[in-house]
Amino acid sequence: NSAQAHELLHWLRAFAEPRRLDLIRTALATPALALSHDRLEAFNADEMVLGEILEQFEGYQTHWQRNGLFATLRLFLNDYAVPARLLAAGDERGLTDILHLGEILQAASMQLDGEHALIRQYEQMLLSAEEEQDHLNMRLESDANLVQVVTVHKSKGLEYPLVFLPFGTSLRSMMDEKDFVRYHNKMRVWENHFNPTDEQRQAADHERLAEDLRKLYVALTRAKYGMWVGAPATKFWTQSALGYALGAKDQDSGEISRYLHTLAEADHIEVISEPEASDTSYTPVGQLELGEPLRANIELQQNWWIASYSRIQYEAKTLSDIDDASTEKRVEEADEESSKADVEVQLAGYHAFIKGAGPGDFLHNILEWCCNQGFNEVMQQPQRLKEEIEKRCEAKNSADYNPALITQWIEALLSTPFQLPNKSQTSLMSLAKAKAEMEFWFEAKDLDVQRLDQLVNELAPSRLARPAVKELHFNGMLKGFIDLSFEHEGRYYVLDYKSTFLGNDDSAYTLTAMEAKTVEKRYDLQYIIYTLALHRYLGSRLPDYDYEVHIGGAMVMFLRGVNGENAGIYCDRPPKKLIEQMDRLFSGVEL
Incomplete structure (x- = not known):
C-alpha cells in the first residue's frame, strides 16, 4: 500500500485511455516523474506539446496490447528517467516496488481480458492491501527457481x-x-x-x-x-x-x-545430442550460482526511432531577442494575457470561446465524432448532435463550454460551403466519403529535415518568409494522424482543423491573414507531409493512380473563421514534383 502503488494505478489508467486528458494530467503529475511546473504547464498551453504527449500515451496503449504491461511499464519508466532519478535519490526500494508490482500485474493479465479488467482487479488489490500485505511484499527473488511454462x-x-x-x-x-x-x-x-x-x-x-x-x-x-x-x-x-x-x-x-x-562453429553455441532414455529419477541438487553474464565488447548505438511531425522545431523569426521556440511561445502567451481584459469586452460568438490546446482538442473530438457518424446524418438529426455536445460540455464542468454556442458552431462548420483548390465548392455535410484521424506510418531513412525544408522552399516557394527548421535527422518511422481525408468528384484531399485565434471578429479571417498564420506556424510543412502520406496510400490502392488526376490538395480549416472569407479555409495544392522528390528523400535516395 505504498505511494508507488497508487502512482502506478494513475499510470495504468492513462495507458488504457490515452485520449482522456484528465488521466494523462494526473499521471504526469505523480511524484515519481518529478516533472517541473513549466513542463506540466506546457501540456496545457502548447498544442504541439499536447499532440506529442497524446501520441506518446497512444503508443503506450498499443505497446501494452502487443507486448504486455510489464514491457510497457519499463518503456514508460525509461522515457521519463524514473529509475535513474529514484536510484540517485537513494530510493532503490521504491523502484523495486514498482517493478515488483509490474511483475504481479503482468502475471495477472494473462488470466484477464483487456486493460480495464486488469485495472479493476488492481484497484481491488489496493483496497484490500491490509489483508494482502504479506503477499504484496514478496520479493521477486522468491520465484527465481520456479519453472515457468509460457507461450512464445x-x-x-x-x-x-x-x-x-x-x-x-x-x-x-x-x-x-x-x-x-x-x-x-x-x-x-x-x-x-x-x-x-x-x-x-x-x-x-x-x-x-x-x-x-x-x-x-x-x-x-x-x-x-x-x-x-x-x-x-x-x-x-x-x-x-x-x-x-x-x-x-x-x-x-x-x-x-x-x-x-x-x-556451432560460432562461439558460445554448442550442439548436444539427445540423451538416452533411462529410468533414473531426477534428484534436486544444491543451489547453483549463475556466472557472470556475457558483456558486449562494442557499444551498440541504436539510431532508429519513431517520431511525428510535432518533433520538428523551428527557428524564431518574429523578434530579434527570441532564440528558441519555447521562448517565443511564452512571449505570445504574455501578450495575450496582458490584453485579456480588453479582449473579453470585444469578443463575441465563436471568437469568445476559450483558447488553448485543451479547448482545441475538445473541438477536434466533436468533429471526429461527426465524421464517424456521417456529417450529413448528424445534420439530419440535430437533437442527437445537441445531446452529444451537452454530454461533452457537462463532463468539462466549466462555464467556458457553452453547449448552445458550440452546437451552433458545429452546425455552421458542417453546413457552410467552402472553396477547394480547383475553385469548385463543397461542404462537410456534402461529403459522401470521408475518414477522420487517418493514421499513417512510413519509413524515413536518415532524413535531413533541413534538406526537406530546403526542398519545400525550392519547389513550393512562398511570398512570405517561412521560419526555418532546426537541425534534426529522422531515421526510423514517421507517424501521424490526418484530421480529415475525403474524396470529392474523383479527387482526394487532406484537411487539418485549427482552433487558432486570429482576431476579434470574422473580418480577421481573411485569406491573407490565414496564409500568414499558416506560414508562421509552419502548417504548410505539416499538410505537405500529409499530402505525401495520401500520395503513398493512393499509389498502393488505386491501380491507375496519377497525382495530377487524383490529388485535389490540402486545406487548413480555421474553425473560428467559419463566417469569414472562404469559411475559414486556406487551401493549397503542393506541386507534383515536390511530392515525388520528397518521396525519394524519405526513401534515402540522393537528390
Missing part, C-alpha cells in the same frame, strides 16, 4: 535467466489444408479461400512462415544467461522457421545435424 506470444517483452524451447522445428504447414486457408494478398488485404488451390495454399504457408520467424526471434531473445533449443529432424523441419533460418532445402530433410554443426 506471452513471453514478449519479458526476460528469463534460462530458456528452453523444446520444439524448435515444429510447424503447422498450410500445404496440408484441404478445406480453407486465409492470407494477406499483395494489397495487404485478407483473402479467404475454401477448397484452396496449391498456389493459394503456398501463399498461406508463406505467410505462416513469416509469422513463425517473428515468433522464433522472440523466443531466441528471451534468455539472459543460456538458451536450449530442441531441434529434431521432423518430417518437414526444412519448412520450419528454424529450418529457414539455417538455410535448409527441402531435399535436405534428413541432414539437420550438418546445419547445426555448421552453426
Whole structure:
C-alpha cells in the first residue's frame, strides 16, 4: 500500500485511455516523474506539446496490447528517467516496488481480458492491501527457481535467466489444408479461400512462415544467461522457421545435424545430442550460482526511432531577442494575457470561446465524432448532435463550454460551403466519403529535415518568409494522424482543423491573414507531409493512380473563421514534383 502503488494505478489508467486528458494530467503529475511546473504547464498551453504527449500515451496503449504491461511499464519508466532519478535519490526500494508490482500485474493479465479488467482487479488489490500485505511484499527473488511454462506470444517483452524451447522445428504447414486457408494478398488485404488451390495454399504457408520467424526471434531473445533449443529432424523441419533460418532445402530433410554443426562453429553455441532414455529419477541438487553474464565488447548505438511531425522545431523569426521556440511561445502567451481584459469586452460568438490546446482538442473530438457518424446524418438529426455536445460540455464542468454556442458552431462548420483548390465548392455535410484521424506510418531513412525544408522552399516557394527548421535527422518511422481525408468528384484531399485565434471578429479571417498564420506556424510543412502520406496510400490502392488526376490538395480549416472569407479555409495544392522528390528523400535516395 505504498505511494508507488497508487502512482502506478494513475499510470495504468492513462495507458488504457490515452485520449482522456484528465488521466494523462494526473499521471504526469505523480511524484515519481518529478516533472517541473513549466513542463506540466506546457501540456496545457502548447498544442504541439499536447499532440506529442497524446501520441506518446497512444503508443503506450498499443505497446501494452502487443507486448504486455510489464514491457510497457519499463518503456514508460525509461522515457521519463524514473529509475535513474529514484536510484540517485537513494530510493532503490521504491523502484523495486514498482517493478515488483509490474511483475504481479503482468502475471495477472494473462488470466484477464483487456486493460480495464486488469485495472479493476488492481484497484481491488489496493483496497484490500491490509489483508494482502504479506503477499504484496514478496520479493521477486522468491520465484527465481520456479519453472515457468509460457507461450512464445506471452513471453514478449519479458526476460528469463534460462530458456528452453523444446520444439524448435515444429510447424503447422498450410500445404496440408484441404478445406480453407486465409492470407494477406499483395494489397495487404485478407483473402479467404475454401477448397484452396496449391498456389493459394503456398501463399498461406508463406505467410505462416513469416509469422513463425517473428515468433522464433522472440523466443531466441528471451534468455539472459543460456538458451536450449530442441531441434529434431521432423518430417518437414526444412519448412520450419528454424529450418529457414539455417538455410535448409527441402531435399535436405534428413541432414539437420550438418546445419547445426555448421552453426556451432560460432562461439558460445554448442550442439548436444539427445540423451538416452533411462529410468533414473531426477534428484534436486544444491543451489547453483549463475556466472557472470556475457558483456558486449562494442557499444551498440541504436539510431532508429519513431517520431511525428510535432518533433520538428523551428527557428524564431518574429523578434530579434527570441532564440528558441519555447521562448517565443511564452512571449505570445504574455501578450495575450496582458490584453485579456480588453479582449473579453470585444469578443463575441465563436471568437469568445476559450483558447488553448485543451479547448482545441475538445473541438477536434466533436468533429471526429461527426465524421464517424456521417456529417450529413448528424445534420439530419440535430437533437442527437445537441445531446452529444451537452454530454461533452457537462463532463468539462466549466462555464467556458457553452453547449448552445458550440452546437451552433458545429452546425455552421458542417453546413457552410467552402472553396477547394480547383475553385469548385463543397461542404462537410456534402461529403459522401470521408475518414477522420487517418493514421499513417512510413519509413524515413536518415532524413535531413533541413534538406526537406530546403526542398519545400525550392519547389513550393512562398511570398512570405517561412521560419526555418532546426537541425534534426529522422531515421526510423514517421507517424501521424490526418484530421480529415475525403474524396470529392474523383479527387482526394487532406484537411487539418485549427482552433487558432486570429482576431476579434470574422473580418480577421481573411485569406491573407490565414496564409500568414499558416506560414508562421509552419502548417504548410505539416499538410505537405500529409499530402505525401495520401500520395503513398493512393499509389498502393488505386491501380491507375496519377497525382495530377487524383490529388485535389490540402486545406487548413480555421474553425473560428467559419463566417469569414472562404469559411475559414486556406487551401493549397503542393506541386507534383515536390511530392515525388520528397518521396525519394524519405526513401534515402540522393537528390
